[in-house]
Amino acid sequence: MTQQALADAAGVHVNQIKRYEAGNAQPTLEALVGLARALHVSLDQLVFGETERGPSDDLRLQFEAVSHMADEDRRIVKALLEGMIVKYQTKEMVGNLSS
Incomplete structure (x- = not known):
């Protein structure tokens, strides 16, 4: 063009x-x-560059599906996701401390 x-x-x-x-x-x-x-x-x-953008296509579709859920269901999914993120961050921090 x-x-x-x-x-x-x-x-x-x-x-x-x-x-x-x-x-x-x-x-x-x-x-x-x-x-x-x-x-x-x-x-x-x-x-944004490819690595700066939001979630991958598969997660984007899942987030879109969650956005259509009832408020209570969205709160549950958000709490589960936050718990998994904290678990991952803690595991990473412990791994870095032992290195």
Whole structure:
């Protein structure tokens, strides 16, 4: 895609695209949304690197399913998840202390 085509699709001036690519300017949130739509990617894919993004696809689907549960069920899932995270962090901390 050319800079002009991207600018047209995102609703920004081509000079802004050139500034973004050169690192001389940072896009506004509105511009980022337009760029993400023009590139057919999510905003987080545009902004974050692969390792900086949220949960993997399988966990994302599970979190989405949990978001549709009743409040009480969501609280239970959250408590279970928090317990597992604490268990993991404790195990890691103990392992680092014994190293």
